[in-house]
Amino acid sequence: MKKVAIGLLFMIFLLPACAFAQTVTSTDLIDRAKELDGQTVTFTGEVIGDIMRRGDYTWLNVSDGSNAIGVWAPTEMIGDIQAAGRYAEHGDKVSLTGVFNRACREHGGDLDIHATQVELLAAGYATEHAIEPGRVVLAVVLTLADLGILARLLSRK
């Protein structure tokens, strides 16, 4: 009997948040904000910039390539997230489910998601930015020419 009750409670309170969450893009969140306001959504993207810890909760900014969306998540929930995307690395790819706010009352009107579930889909990785040797040679040649002009300008003084 106890197991059945727990099962029912799970179905009533937890399943709707996951099973009935709409999968959305950042463009949906911005363009259909009024329609989606207060609903549970699932959003997937790359964590970018900084993981900003504010006590028990943390701000993440998650980008799906079109826009980055602010995500307010319990700090304990984001323990697996290590890498935020920057110039030298691609951030962790996450899927998160939570309540979408068009203008969050708690956060001064921010358009955000209050996460109830965060899942790490793929760990971040370092990105390569190869130097082009031709540019190095050209820079050296031009710098030598600059020095020649500088010497000429100074000698005329």
Next chain:
Amino acid sequence: MLPNRNHESHAKPILYFIGVVVVGLGSLMGIPLIVAALYGEWKIAVDFALSASATLLLGGLLMMAFRAYRKQRLGWGEGMTVTAAAWFVGMLVCAIPYSLSGCYNSYLDSCFDVMSGFTTTGLTLVQDMDHLSNGINMWRHLLTFVGGQGMVVLVLTVLTRGVSGAYKMYVGEGKDERLMPNVVHTARSIWQISLIYLGLGTLCLWIAGMAEGLSADRAFLHGLWIFMSAWSTGGFAPMSQNILYYHSALYEIITIVFFVIGSFNFALHHAVLTGHKRELIKNVEIISFTVTVTVLTLLVTLGLMRDNVYPGAVAMFRKGFYQLISGHTTTGFMSIYARQFYLEWGDVALFAMILAMLIGGSACSTAGGFKGLRMAVIFTAFRRDVSRVALPEATVSVRKYHHIRDVVLDDGVARSALLIVIAYIFTFTLGTLAGMLCGYPFGMSAFEAASVTGNVGLSIGLTSAAIPWALKAVYVVIMWLARLEFMSILALAAYVAMKVKKK
């Protein structure tokens, strides 16, 4: 105002001074080069080394070729032509590192971002901003900081120890206040004021950044860049969400303080810093700014409340007031997504935003727009003319306004102010028309045109790398025209027209 008819001989000193400015900009590239190297961004460091060496070569060749003309006295036309042409050539050379970085779709997009930075507009066409290198971000914010204070005068005062035409070039950059008797000292004074605030502002934002969860080095860099942008009323930010990225009321309040101070007249700063604190209460630009901010805040609040856009006073302040004050000071920082303006704000609030962006900040500041001083002069002239009608014919009506000192309003000043405002309105109309001709709705086109004309940088979602090249080119020209307040570019156009006619 037009260049001397003997333009053959005057082309050479103009080219010499353009060379000096180009050398200055090439030297400036050393700063992002160092930042890139410090953070191990070697590809970007090489791009900056290549860009700097090419820029220095061009500038050096111009200086060498026309060195004999460096002491030739420049007239008003030549001085202004130097400024306008230097901004254009400066745009072309400063776009080199952007283009080499691969962060822009075309050279035109790179030029757009440079002009947006120089003119402290803040609109951007950069791709994948959230993965930009520190070197490129340093360059973006440095350009807006230098552009805001006055690029040509800085370069000329640092590299040439003062030249005869420096005051004309200074006026050509849209500044005409003499803080000191000598223009070189005036330019240095402007830079001293800005550098004092740079230290203070970066410190405040650095601490705020760490308090909000950024690491110490990231908080420092973000603090430095956001300050450069705020003080210059620029609007660039290192992340695509702009100020919204930080999700921080503290960050928003600090930026408001610095961009409002940054939008004030440098003559006012100088007066206050030299002990004339009452100027803060008496100055006509402060009064004008207070009145327009109050009226437009009421209008924005009314519009947002009518459409029930934000829940509660805090949200109304952080979204409604923040965008308004950012637009009014022509900063362009945003704490909402661009399309939220279009989708949620409603016509009343957008109308107030357009007015705020067109009015802009103070004269002789880093801000754009009509300027509060001109609004005050036109309003005072209007009151005087109304009172002339009401009073007996024999009565002499004299109106004064206080700007650093009591100034008697004369017809010449009023006419000049009105002409510039009309030129801004005409440019805004052209910008709106250009947007509509490219297929965008009137509201979007008008909002973006006001942002470009006022050198603001707020976007309703129109500006992107996907807009037609012709519209990008129109926006570049409008940003350039509006920042230099028309006269310099008209002088350059007259100069080029005369050259063509002679051929």
